[in-house]
Amino acid sequence: MSQSKVIGFAPGGEDTVTIYERSQPGRRAFVAPPIDVPEAPLEELIPQSERRAEAPALPEVSEPEIVRHFNNLSKNNFDLDTGFYPLGSCTMKHNPKVNERVAAFPGHARLHPAQEARYAQGALELMSRLGRALAEVAGLPHVSLQPSAGSHGELAGLLLTRAYHDDRGEPRTKVLTPDTAHGTNPATVRMAGYEVVKVGTAPDGGVDLDDLRRKADGETACLMLTNPNTLGLFDRNISEIARIVHDAGATLYYDGANLNAVMGISRPGDMGFDIVHFNLHKTFSQPHGGGGPGAGPIAVSDRIEPFLPRPQVVEVDPGNGTAPVYDLDLVRPKSIGRLRGFAGNFGVFVRSYAYICSLGGDGLREASDAAVLNANYLKARLAEPGIGEHLPIAFDRPCMHEFVLSGQGARRNLGVKTLDIAKRLLDHRVHPPTVYFPLLVDEAMLIEPTETEPKERLDGFVEAVRAVLEEAAEDPEVARGAPYTTPVRRLDEAGAARRPVVRQPPAGAEPPGDPGDARQVTSGSL
Amino acid sequence: MSRYTSITDSDRRAMLETIGAGSLEEVFADIPAEVRLDRDLELPPGMSELEVTEHLSALATRNRSADEEVTFVGAGMYDHYVPALVDSITQRSEFLTPYTPYQPEISQGGLQVMFEFQTAVSELTGLPVANASLYEGPSSVASAGYLAKLENGRGKLVASRGLHPHSRETLSTYARGFGSRVEETPLDERGATDLEALAAAIDDDTSAVFLQQPNFLGTVEEIGPLVEAAKRTGALCVCAVDPLTLGILKPPGEYGVDVAVGEGQTLGNRLDFGGPSFGFYAAAERYLRKMPGRIAGETVDVDGKRGFVLTLQTREQHIRREKATHNICTSQALNALAGMVYLAWLGRRGIVELGELMARRTDYAREALGLEAINPGPVVREFAVRVPDLDRLMESAREDGVNPGYRLGQDYPEYPDGLLVAITERRTRADIDRLARHAAAVRDEVPA
Ligand SMILES: Cc1ncc(COP(=O)(O)O)c(C=O)c1O
Numbered sequence: 001m002s003q004s005k006v007i008g009f010a011p012g013g014e015d016t017v018t019i020y021e022r023s024q025p026g027r028r029a030f031v032a033p034p035i036d037v038p039e040a041p042l043e044e045l046i047p048q049s050e051r052r053a054e055a056p057a058l059p060e061v062s063e064p065e066i067v068r069h070f071n072n073l074s075k076n077n078f079d080l081d082t083g084f085y086p087l088g089s090c091t092m093k094h095n096p097k098v099n100e101r102v103a104a105f106p107g108h109a110r111l112h113p114a115q116e117a118r119y120a121q122g123a124l125e126l127m128s129r130l131g132r133a134l135a136e137v138a139g140l141p142h143v144s145l146q147p148s149a150g151s152h153g154e155l156a157g158l159l160l161t162r163a164y165h166d167d168r169g170e171p172r173t174k175v176l177t178p179d180t181a182h183g184t185n186p187a188t189v190r191m192a193g194y195e196v197v198k199v200g201t202a203p204d205g206g207v208d209l210d211d212l213r214r215k216a217d218g219e220t221a222c223l224m225l226t227n228p229n230t231l232g233l234f235d236r237n238i239s240e241i242a243r244i245v246h247d248a249g250a251t252l253y254y255d256g257a258n259l260n261a262v263m264g265i266s267r268p269g270d271m272g273f274d275i276v277h278f279n280l281h282k283t284f285s286q287p288h289g290g291g292g293p294g295a296g297p298i299a300v301s302d303r304i305e306p307f308l309p310r311p312q313v314v315e316v317d318p319g320n321g322t323a324p325v326y327d328l329d330l331v332r333p334k335s336i337g338r339l340r341g342f343a344g345n346f347g348v349f350v351r352s353y354a355y356i357c358s359l360g361g362d363g364l365r366e367a368s369d370a371a372v373l374n375a376n377y378l379k380a381r382l383a384e385p386g387i388g389e390h391l392p393i394a395f396d397r398p399c400m401h402e403f404v405l406s407g408q409g410a411r412r413n414l415g416v417k418t419l420d421i422a423k424r425l426l427d428h429r430v431h432p433p434t435v436y437f438p439l440l441v442d443e444a445m446l447i448e449p450t451e452t453e454p455k456e457r458l459d460g461f462v463e464a465v466r467a468v469l470e471e472a473a474e475d476p477e478v479a480r481g482a483p484y485t486t487p488v489r490r491l492d493e494a495g496a497a498r499r500p501v502v503r504q505p506p507a508g509a510e511p512p513g514d515p516g517d518a519r520q521v522t523s524g525s526l
Numbered sequence: 527m528s529r530y531t532s533i534t535d536s537d538r539r540a541m542l543e544t545i546g547a548g549s550l551e552e553v554f555a556d557i558p559a560e561v562r563l564d565r566d567l568e569l570p571p572g573m574s575e576l577e578v579t580e581h582l583s584a585l586a587t588r589n590r591s592a593d594e595e596v597t598f599v600g601a602g603m604y605d606h607y608v609p610a611l612v613d614s615i616t617q618r619s620e621f622l623t624p625y626t627p628y629q630p631e632i633s634q635g636g637l638q639v640m641f642e643f644q645t646a647v648s649e650l651t652g653l654p655v656a657n658a659s660l661y662e663g664p665s666s667v668a669s670a671g672y673l674a675k676l677e678n679g680r681g682k683l684v685a686s687r688g689l690h691p692h693s694r695e696t697l698s699t700y701a702r703g704f705g706s707r708v709e710e711t712p713l714d715e716r717g718a719t720d721l722e723a724l725a726a727a728i729d730d731d732t733s734a735v736f737l738q739q740p741n742f743l744g745t746v747e748e749i750g751p752l753v754e755a756a757k758r759t760g761a762l763c764v765c766a767v768d769p770l771t772l773g774i775l776k777p778p779g780e781y782g783v784d785v786a787v788g789e790g791q792t793l794g795n796r797l798d799f800g801g802p803s804f805g806f807y808a809a810a811e812r813y814l815r816k817m818p819g820r821i822a823g824e825t826v827d828v829d830g831k832r833g834f835v836l837t838l839q840t841r842e843q844h845i846r847r848e849k850a851t852h853n854i855c856t857s858q859a860l861n862a863l864a865g866m867v868y869l870a871w872l873g874r875r876g877i878v879e880l881g882e883l884m885a886r887r888t889d890y891a892r893e894a895l896g897l898e899a900i901n902p903g904p905v906v907r908e909f910a911v912r913v914p915d916l917d918r919l920m921e922s923a924r925e926d927g928v929n930p931g932y933r934l935g936q937d938y939p940e941y942p943d944g945l946l947v948a949i950t951e952r953r954t955r956a957d958i959d960r961l962a963r964h965a966a967a968v969r970d971e972v973p974a
Contacts, residue, residue, distance in 0.1 A: 016634075016832040019642050019870050029611075030876035032883055036955040037890035042774065045885050046904050050739075050746050052776050056649040058874045066870045067611060070863075073639060074620035078632035081619035090625050094530045098575050100617065106593045107586025113800030114601050114932050115590060122588030123799050136568055148661035148801070149856040151843070159703050187843035187853035191672060192703040196848040234556040264567045265554065271561045281856060289860030290636040291626035291820060292659070293802030309699070330936075337699035341602055341664040341692040341789065342800025354582055360572030363528040369550055370531045376553050377541040398553045426632055434628075437844070454532040455541060481828075486631040488833035493630075496825035496837040500814060502655055503645040 019069050020504045023059040029066055057506065076487040077290070078431055084457050086378075088402045088434035088446025089182065089230060091260045091282035093367075096358065099285065099351035108350050113342035117327045123346060124326030127313045130353040131297070137259070137364065138276045138299035139269025144308045145297040146344045150257055151184040153277025153296030154224070156309060158192035159336045160275060160300065161222045161251045163307040167334065170249065172221035178207055180230045180438045185255060194221055201440055205395035206235040209244070216248040226255040227271065228262070228400035230438040230446070232375065242272025251275060251304070259283045260450070261372055261400035264365030274301045280345075284352035295348040306334040311343060370451035371401040374458060378449050379403045381462045390414060390469050391421075394441040401450070405433075407443030410469065415476040418443040421468055423490065424482035428464040528572070592797060595924070596957045600908050600948025601742070601932040602663065602690050603791045603800065606770070607952055612794045612867050616860055626820070626856070630835045631827075636859065637834035640822035643866040647806045650772040650877075651786040652779025656808035657819035659862040660854060663766065663789025666805030667693040667736065668700035669818050669852060670764040670785045673809075674734035675704050676816060676851060677762060683708045683734050684727045684761070686719040686752075688741025691937035693766060697736065706733055712940075717743045717901025717910060725755040734762040739778065740771060743934075743946065744888070744908030745901040749781045757782070769793055769806065769865075771906050773877030774885060778808075785809045785817075794868025795861050804858035804865060815841060818852030820859075880951060881906065887958065888949040894962040896969060900934075900944055908948045910934060915968045916943050923964040930961055 042051065061069070079085075085092040103109065111123055131143035147153040158175065165172050175194040177185045179201055186196045197215055200208040207225070216223070223245045228234045235241065245252045254273040260283045268276045280286045281294030288294075300308065311328040318325055328343060359367060379399055382391060390410040393403060407418030422432035422445075434446040449458055472479045483489060533541070538550075547553050573581065592605045599605075615621065620635060627633030627640075640658035647656035660666040667690075671683050683706050685694050698708045711727045714720040719737065728735060735756035740746050749765065756763040764785045765778040770792040778786035791803035809817050815838060823837030843850040872880065885906045892899060897911035913919050916933065923930045934944030949958075 016638070018638065018645075019866075020645060023874075028873050028875060029871045030609075030873055030880075032876065032879040033951055033954075035883060035886060037886050037958075040886055040889055042882055042885065045889050046746055046774065046906065047748075049748065049750060050776050050904070052772065052774055052878075055773060055874050055878050056646075056777070058646060058649060058872065058877060059870050060873050060875070061870055063611060063871070066867065067615070069870075070615045070639075070867060071618070073635035074615075074618045075635065076633075076638070077620040077624055077635035078629075079620045080623035085624075087625060087628070092625065095623055096530060098578055100622075102579060102582035102586075104613075105583060105586040106591045107583075107589040108591075109796045109798055110591035110593050110605075111589045111799040112592055112597060112599050112605065112797050113603055114599050115799075115929075119590035120799065122585035125588070126582075126585050133569055139563075148665065148858075149854075151853040151855045152661060152665070155700075155703070155853060159699065162703065182855075183843035183845070183847045183850065184853050184855050186848035187846075187850040190848050190850070191700075191853050193705045236556050236558060239558065239560055262557070265563060266557050266561050267563055270563065279856075287622045287860070288625040288856075289858075290621055290624050290633075290639075290863065291859035292661075292856045293804075293858045293861055294856045295802075310695075336702070338692055338695040339665065339699055340662055340696055340801075341690070345801035346799035347796065347802050350582065354578050356569065357573050357578045357581060358575070359528050359530075361567030361569030363572040364567060364569070366528040366531065370528070370533050372553060373533065373538065373541055373545075373550055376545045376547070380545045398547075398556060400556075422629070423631070426629065431624075431632070432629060451528070451531045455537045483631050487634045488631055488827040488831050489829055491630050491827045491833045491835050492825045493835050493837070496823040496835050497840075500821075500837060501824040502814070502821055502837065503641070503648045506649075 018504055019059045019061060022061050022065060022069060025060055027060045027062050029061065029063040083429050084453060084461055085431040086433050086447050086449050086461065087431055088448040089257055091448060091450055093285060093450040094452035095285050095287040096355060099354045102354050103347050103350040121326055124313050126353055127349055128315050128326055130349050131313065133356045134278055134297055135299050137263055139267025140276055140299040140301055142305040142308060143297055143299045144312065145349060146309045146339050147277065147296035147298060148340055148345055149292060149294040149296045150277055150279045151188060152339060153298050154184055154188040155191060156298050156339055157253045157275040157277060158188055158194065158222060160304050160307045162192060163336050164251060164304055165221055173219045175221050176215055176223040178225065180440050181224060182230060182255065182257065185224045205231045205233040205397065206237055207241055209237055209240060212241065212244055216244050216250060220248050220250040222251045222253050224253040224255060226258050228258045231395055231404050232399040232402035233395055233397055234400055238271045257282060258401065261368055263368040264361060265368055274304055280348050280352040285355040286348045286351050293345055293348055295345040307336050309339050310335045310337055367451045374449040374451060374453055375399050375401050375403055378447065378458045382465065387466055387469060402446060402448035404441050405445045405447065406441050407445060411443055414469065414472040416472045416479040418445055420479040420482065424468045424479040425464060426483040427485045430461055430464055595927050595929050597929040598931040598947045598953065598961060599929050601946055602692065602789055603797055604948055604950050605797065605952055606792055606950050608794050608796065609871050611871060612864050615867050616864050621860060621863055627836060634833060637822045639863050639866055640820065641824060641834050643862050644822065646866060646869045647808050650769050650777065651767065651808040652777025653786055653808035654811045655814045656806065657817060657821050659858040660805035660807055660819050661858060662801055662803050662805045664690060664693040664696035666787040666807050667766055668696045670787050671697050671701055671706065671734060672704055672852065673785065673813060673816060674762040675706055678733055680731050680733035681706050682732045683736065684724065684732055685710050685736040686724060687711065687713050688719045688747060689736050689738045689766060690742050716903050717745045718747055718903060719752055721751055721755065724752060728755060728759055728761060730759050732759055732761040734764050736764050738766040739775060740768065740906055743901045743910040744905040746904040746906055753781045753783055771881055774881035790861065790865050793865035795864050802858055802861050804861035814838065816851050818854055819857055883951055884949055887953065891947060891949055891958045894958055895965045897965055900941060908946060910944050910946050912943045913945045913968060916945060919964055919968045922967060923961060928961050928964065
């Protein structure tokens with residue numbers, strides 16, 4: 001096997017040692033404040049039956065070594081602030097630094113969630129303003145900021161759907177999801193107590209209308225849809241879809257993961273959607289944090305509004321010409337109730353509100369324009385000879401903010417799979433696209449450049465892909481064995497699932513036990 | 527105006543030419559006219575960074591933060607000290623700006639943090655397996671209810687009123703979806719779960735029983751008999767815990783609970799008006815392939831080098847779709863990192879020392895206030911009292927820059943005059959004495 005010519009990733013350089021393995025009895029970073037009250041023996045305060053006998057085996061490490069440990073770990077991560085991250089469906093756009101600064105203001109970061117409303121007017125006003133801005137972008141009048149991420153918003157949406165049908169005395173049993181849907185959609189359907197019914201995709205990449213007509217009936221509670229969908233295509237039949245769904249008496253749910261394509265261009269409410277979720281960690285620039293935190297506010301139409309989660313931020317006009325007063329409405333008799341503690345991921349709201357303030361209405365529109373321009377440019381360049389024959393576009397139409405290539409050609413022509421191409425791209429210091437999603441496309445690569453990438457980065461990615469393919473034409477083993485320059489190389493995922501080691505073994509513990517019923521899963525899928 | 531993009535006019539021309547389109551309009555041709563927005567968004571124009579900072583600062587100053595008063599408010603989130611090293615690590619781009627570690631070769635930092643975090647949660651709770659975070663406390667409680675539904679299909683969830691009111695409500699919200707109902711059981715005259723009432727509510731259709739330690743009033747519950755009652759009919763036992771008390775309180779695993787969950791804010795996370803923080807979820811081994819959330823596992827690479835991957839993904843939505851055991855995708859990785867850094871900082875002895883400090887100050891505060899205790903038994907970080915004239919106490923203390931605590935009446939009609947007082951390492955004896963002076967004023971002036 002030929003070795004890599006690419007020297008890319010700069011690993012942290014230290015061997016893999018956990019913080020527990022750095023621990024030595026007697027070391028510490030924490031010094032307790034002085035005990036300024038009588039030192040009552042603990043036995044008198046807490047009965048022995050409820051007391052802990054032995055301290056938990058947390059690490060014992062000094063501050064300088066804790067800092068080094070985590071800093072060295074950080075160097076084994078690839079991140080958006082370092083390089084191109086075209087992870088489809090995830091909207092890896094730049095996270096403005098000013099957002100971190102304003103979120104850290106003590107008035108935000110040090111505000112207790114049970115602070116009385118009259119002492120939290122700034123926070124409630126911020127939430128109210130953010131809600132209004134999101135409502136305008138969605139084209140739907142009412143917002144709840146409460147859900148903690150996209151899939152939490154989806155759950156909210158289906159519980160609202162359930163409450164809506166129950167309220168009309170017409171409970172229903174099924175929810176429709178296209179076969180292109182993200183996995184959270186069908187998983188949410190089950191959690192909300194509904195049966196999943198899959199709707200097919202037409203040859204043009206949109207919803208198969210005939211299939212939808214067959215399946216939308218009196219038992220249908222909702223259709224969950226992403227538009228543009230997970231293929232990056234805007235469904236041209238959206239008005240007809242809305243008509244079919246509404247004629248069946250069902251609600252139409254908008255999975256807002258792809259909203260970045262259409263801000264100020266087309267609004268889900270105007271398309272006929274009843275309920276929309278936003279991923280503030282995608283469209284509205286909350287940093288992804290290595291897998292959260294995010295937030296998944298929802299916007300809804302008038303008929304869904306009575307059921308929104310508690311509490312709701314309300315604006316009260318004192319009526320004497322003075323500024324409005326904000327409060328949390330906890331009553332809401334028809335509400336589905338809470339979805340979590342307190343009022344939501346406020347720190348995320350601050351960042352997303354700051355982002356909206358920075359861009360303004362025109363800036364949001366510009367962001368979507370640029371996201372779509374970047375995606376179409378990258379799609380055109382990846383269709384060039386030397387690439388396009390190996391990675392054909394799955395649906396040859398103008399795309400929105402992302403697009404799907406199929407690795408079928410590369411597999412056939414070059415003997416390398418999408419996974420191999422993704423792994424070899426790691427050596428070129430770019431994050432690979434989302435792979436093996438959507439499921440509809442064989443050997444899928446879902447590519448979303450976002451608006452914050454300059455043309456040169458896109459060109460650089462094209463050259464990286466071209467180099468990987470040219471190299472594979474000469475010797476496919478290189479890609480099959482990739483990556484080479486990363487802190488670790490391909491990892492044994494099947495073994496990890498068969499003999500799960502999910503924590504540092506306690507001191508003196510036996511090595512992991514029997515293999516379980518491990519199933520091979522595809523690395524890197526979303 | 528978007529200052530985060532970099533497409534110049536000449537870039538645009540070149541790019542459109544490559545695309546083969548005369549204008550961007552052509553690219554948007556798939557969006558039918560009837561769903562196009564034919565006006566500008568009605569939002570204010572964009573602002574400079576300086577203006578954004580000033581605007582957000584003006585909003586922030588209209589909040590009274592925990593820096594501006596001496597707060598005894600807790601009720602699920604607490605004013606603990608967050609050491610400087612937490613911010614310095616969580617603000618590193620390498621932790622702040624990647625996403626879920628779908629490509630493990632370039633995500634070993636995040637994956638190892640998850641593994642270390644799972645270990646810490648497992649150690650604290652005394653349960654063998656833990657995930658890498660859920661959203662926050664109450665939704666983690668509700669998620670345990672869903673696990674119970676998948677596990678035994680039964681229809682009733684029994685929840686002690688010692689469980690946080692937000693957890694009980696969130697559990698009910700979720701349960702209406704997955705088809706269970708929640709029955710609440712009362713607290714007794716000492717502010718602890720009424721064992722008899724709990725036992726009476728548990729029947730053959732009980733899917734899970736929910737407890738909290740310490741409970742919402744701060745009472746250290748006698749958990750053993752409650753777990754025993756829960757187990758009699760084969761229901762799952764779920765216990766919500768405050769991780770920062772687990773240096774001194776018995777870990778839930780030692781009582782034989784099936785699932786321990788909780789709110790992670792107390793571990794190195796900001797108050798942030800309620801979030802983001804993280805939820806944690808630990809369980810007995812037999813739930814490993816059913817529990818929700820990301821889980822990192824140790825493995826080796828092709829060269830035999832030690833590494834970490836996301837594992838047991840057949841539980842998750844992206845692999846199993848409608849057969850997934852939960853719908854969660856994005857969770858709270860950065861907040862869990864803060865929690866892990868905090869726990870490393872606190873260390874094995876620190877978590878005990880901090881627990882002891884809280885328990886002693888809490889005991890001192892309850893004595894010092896001299897008000898009638900709603901929960902006179904053991905407490906460690908919070909306690910509830912009856913206040914003869916609660917409005918007056920709130921007013922007089924707040925004028926003096928002291929926030930006396932959380933009004934229990936908003937969630938517990940049975941304690942209309944109840945005040946829940948929280949103690950952390952930030953509340954010194956001097957702070958407590960200051961609150962006690964206000965308490966003395968209302969105590970002495972209102973005839974018993
Ligand atoms: C299309 C789509 N829907 C839903 C989700 C779920 O969102 P979240 O991860 O915020 O729960 C995602 C996120 O990855 C997505 O890409």
